Amino acid sequence: MKVQSGFMRLKLLAALGMFVALALTTAAHAVPAPQVLRSFGSQTFSGLCCFSFNETVSAKEPAKPVPAVVTWSSDTKIGGDFLVGLNVNGGPCTFFGAGSLLESGATVEEDSRTLQFIIAPEEGLTPGTNAFTLCGGATFSSSATLLMHFNVLEVRLSK
Amino acid sequence: MKILSKPMKWNVLGLAILACLVAGGANSSYGIPPNQVFVQTSPQTFTGGCCFSWGETVKITEPATPMPVIVSWSTDYSAGLGFFVGLMINGGPCQFYGPHALVLTATGPEPLRVQSRSLEWVVMPGDGSPATALHSGTNTFTLCGGGMVNATQTINLGLNNLAARISK
Numbered sequence: 001m002k003v004q005s006g007f008m009r010l011k012l013l014a015a016l017g018m019f020v021a022l023a024l025t026t027a028a029h030a031v032p033a034p035q036v037l038r039s040f041g042s043q044t045f046s047g048l049c050c051f052s053f054n055e056t057v058s059a060k061e062p063a064k065p066v067p068a069v070v071t072w073s074s075d076t077k078i079g080g081d082f083l084v085g086l087n088v089n090g091g092p093c094t095f096f097g098a099g100s101l102l103e104s105g106a107t108v109e110e111d112s113r114t115l116q117f118i119i120a121p122e123e124g125l126t127p128g129t130n131a132f133t134l135c136g137g138a139t140f141s142s143s144a145t146l147l148m149h150f151n152v153l154e155v156r157l158s159k
Numbered sequence: 160m161k162i163l164s165k166p167m168k169w170n171v172l173g174l175a176i177l178a179c180l181v182a183g184g185a186n187s188s189y190g191i192p193p194n195q196v197f198v199q200t201s202p203q204t205f206t207g208g209c210c211f212s213w214g215e216t217v218k219i220t221e222p223a224t225p226m227p228v229i230v231s232w233s234t235d236y237s238a239g240l241g242f243f244v245g246l247m248i249n250g251g252p253c254q255f256y257g258p259h260a261l262v263l264t265a266t267g268p269e270p271l272r273v274q275s276r277s278l279e280w281v282v283m284p285g286d287g288s289p290a291t292a293l294h295s296g297t298n299t300f301t302l303c304g305g306g307m308v309n310a311t312q313t314i315n316l317g318l319n320n321l322a323a324r325i326s327k
Contacts, residue, residue, distance in 0.1 A: 036227050036326050038257060038281045073231075073279035075258040104262075109241045109307065111262035114277040152257040152281045154229055154326065 033058040033131055037153045046145045049083045049137030050093035053148070056133040057155045065121035067158040070096070070132050073114040074151030078104045080144020084136040086117055088124040093135035096123070100139070101146065110149060118158075194218040197321040206313045209243040209305030210253035213316075216301045217323045225284040225293040227326040230256070230300050232278050235317030237264045237271040242314045244304035246280060251291030253303035256280035260307075261314070273317060281326070 033056040045053060059068055070086060078101050085095040096117035104111060119125060119132070132155050138144035197215050205213060219228055230246060242261040245253045257280040265271045282300070284293045300323050306312035 036229065036281045038283070040255075071231075071279055073258050073277070075260045105266065108262055108266075110260040112258035112260050112276055112278050114258075114279055150255055150258050152279055154279065154281065156327070 035059055035155055039148075039151050041149075043148045044145055045082075045137070045148070046143065047137050048142045049139065050085065050135050051137055052087060052093075053084075053134040053136065055151075055153050056131050057153050058129050058131045059155045059157055060129050061121075061125055061127050061157065063127045065125040065127060065130075067121065068119045068125060068130065068132070068155055069158055070117045070119065070153070070155045071114065072117075072134060072151065072153050073112070075110040075149040076101065076104070076113050077108070077110050077147040077149075078102065078145070079147075080141050081139040082136060082144060082146045083139050084115055084134065084146075086119070087131075087133040087135050088119055089126065089131055090133075091124050093137075094123075099136065103144075110147075191322070191324065195323050199316070199319045199321075203316045204313055205305070205316070206311065207305050208310040208312075209307065210245065210303050211305055212247060212253075213244075213302040213304060215319075215321050216299050217321050218297055218299050219323045219325060220297055221293055221295050221325070223295050225295060225298075227284065228282045228293065228298070228300070228323055229326050230280045230282060230321070230323045232280075232302060232319065232321045233275070234277075234319030235273050235275050236261060236314055236319075237273050238312070238314040239263060239265060239271060240309075240312045241307040242304055242312070243307055244278065244302065246282070247299075247301040247303050248282060248287055248293070249291040249299055250301075251287050253305075254287065256282050256286070259304075261304075271315070 035057055037055055037057050080103050082101040084099045085093045087093055096119050098115055134153055195217055197217050241263050243259050244261055245255040245259050247253050258278050261276055264274050302321055
């Protein structure tokens, strides 16, 4: 009987060890997105709102989450009115501040635009790493386009 | 002649330390060190093709291992043709660390209109040549830019501010 309980303990320890190893491996693979992102290439998006623009930043919230401030700044050329928002932790594309971009004039070259979003703790923030992904789409016409060039995305926690 | 007894001395010392801590806390609560912000309240006009210094500089002190720096600039302006705007890091060349286009503010014969624009730039520790890259200690960030089209075009800047902070 004693031999069996010793064996059970060994099995339990082995299972615990495997669990810890698995957890560590998973943590090592889950590299969080950076807090700042800079993209110099041109990207053109088209289609009705809303879809991901594939740019993600992340911030580590304390045990009691505080508001996060996300800033997007970019050169743009806008062929039809567009909306820009954020997916928070994979949630739906949501507008946490101003997000409307008016169509550029016909003769206008690239123009810089900056939008700032504030996400309150109750709007999907959780303790630990939180991901913020740029999203949006055309307001009215599926053929509208947004060209982004030299853009930066940044998140910081409000103190 | 003993003015203060030993326990009194300790009380006074304790109060002095407390006062210092409160004063220190109050100062740190003001937030941004003055070198990290620049406020321009006088109108300025710049003429020329890209790129040259616009004479506005902010400074930031990097830790032993430099961190990315976020520089933001917000301005009122008017321009008959598009302008580029960027940064010179530690006296290096004028370069673009994010959006850099200021669109013209009038087309055709109508008078120039004033627009406001805010731009944010991210300067990474590895950017630029080793001589001018971000380094431990004081780093300077100077606004620069110039005309997109020719050397005679002009931009008028109104109220504007430049600010730098370390990304944490």
